[in-house]
Amino acid sequence: SAAGILQSRDKLRASQILARNRIPIPRTMNVRDVRDVEHAIEAVGGLPVVVKVTKGTQGQGVFLRHTAYEAKSLVQGLLHARRDVLIQEYVAESHGRDVRVIVVGDEVVAAMRRRARGREFRSNFHLNGTVESVDLPEEFADVARRAARVLGLNVAGVDLLEGNDGPMVLEVNSSPGLQGIEMASGVNVAGAIVDHAIREAGYGDVEIDGLLRMLPDEGVATLQVRRHPGLIGRTLKEVFHGEIETFAIARNSHMMWNPEPLTRLRFDDVVLCTGPRTSLRNSVRSAVERCSDPSDEHPLDPGPDEAEV
Incomplete structure (x- = not known):
């Protein structure tokens, strides 16, 4: 869901939810003042510790520090840059x-x-x-x-x-x-994700052997037209302005591969787009926002079956 995506991208919030549900995680402390660093280090089991910002991907914003002085200096800099900081247990094994x-x-x-x-x-x-x-x-x-x-x-x-x-x-x-x-x-993970999205949208079996092989840093986004009334009847060109590549539309239990730009969207369509993984979600959201209808209560809510992968 959209809420799930937001929760997972906030490492503090995600840690709280996981811990509350008794899912094992490294001991973690939120630090808001450099004076709390030594207490946090002790609380997570001592040095060395992992220092990380609450929002970051692909290993960015994650640091290993072996002394309290190093940890304090790093935390001070991150707090000065207005970043939310976590100190986490280092799992040596x-x-x-x-x-x-x-x-x-x-x-x-x-x-x-x-x-x-x-x-x-x-x-x-x-x-x-x-x-x-x-x-x-x-x-x-x-x-x-x-x-x-x-x-x-x-x-x-x-x-x-x-x-x-x-x-x-x-x-x-x-x-x-x-x-x-x-x-x-050796698993076609992209195919599994698309297949799941189509099943959840209520479609029957479809042939997905033609699914494109993923390129480095590429992602796939699925968009359910029924959740965004402003898209119905518009062409792909009107919706995406040529900025996003649409490689398939799931329609009536069939896949329309490489649909024409002038293809008009229908209520039950599921649109599959591809593009740079880091920007694809924002691009799709912008397209939906441009076409949002007043009757669409959640024009930017991607829904449970709309995800960037």
Whole structure:
């Protein structure tokens, strides 16, 4: 859901929800004053600690600090820049590695282990980390499914640390990258996501073998026309102004691949768009806003089946 996406992108809010639902996470403290740093370090188990901002993706805004002085200096700078800051337990046994699990609906569709290179402790694929296939234990799969469920996400990339006492949720991503996990697992994750979106929209079986293979940093967004009355009857050209590539429309249990720009949208259509993952969601929202109808109570609410992946 839209609320789930917002919750997952705020690391503090997500941590609170996960902890409240007894899903294991590293000990975490929110720091609003540099004078609270030493107390926070003690509360999460001592040095070293992970310092992170509450909003950031692909490993950005995440730091490992080995002394209280280093942690204080970093926190002071982040607070001065008006960033919300977390101090988190460092799980030494999982240093430089984690397990990424893709959950679609209530099903685990793919998983991989990520490893950092050299002295880097962040294992993100975009930070030159390596990926490999993993035989996912059921305990890890169960934690991943529960994390996605309590955050209200139909599509989620759940990052798990391999702690001595079992899996711990490090982060839950509402728009996970696909290149690394498709490479490591051999699973067509994009196809699984599109298939789920179409099933949830009430369509029958459709052929999706023609689904485009994902390019680095590319994403897919699904848009249900029925949720946005202002789109009905408009052409793709009128809606997107040629700024977003529409590679398919799900209509009457069939897929219309590469629809013409002058194709008019119908009430039950599900539009599938592709573009740069970092900007695709905002581009789709802008297009919907331009065409919003006064009768559309939530013109910018993407709905439970509309997600960037």
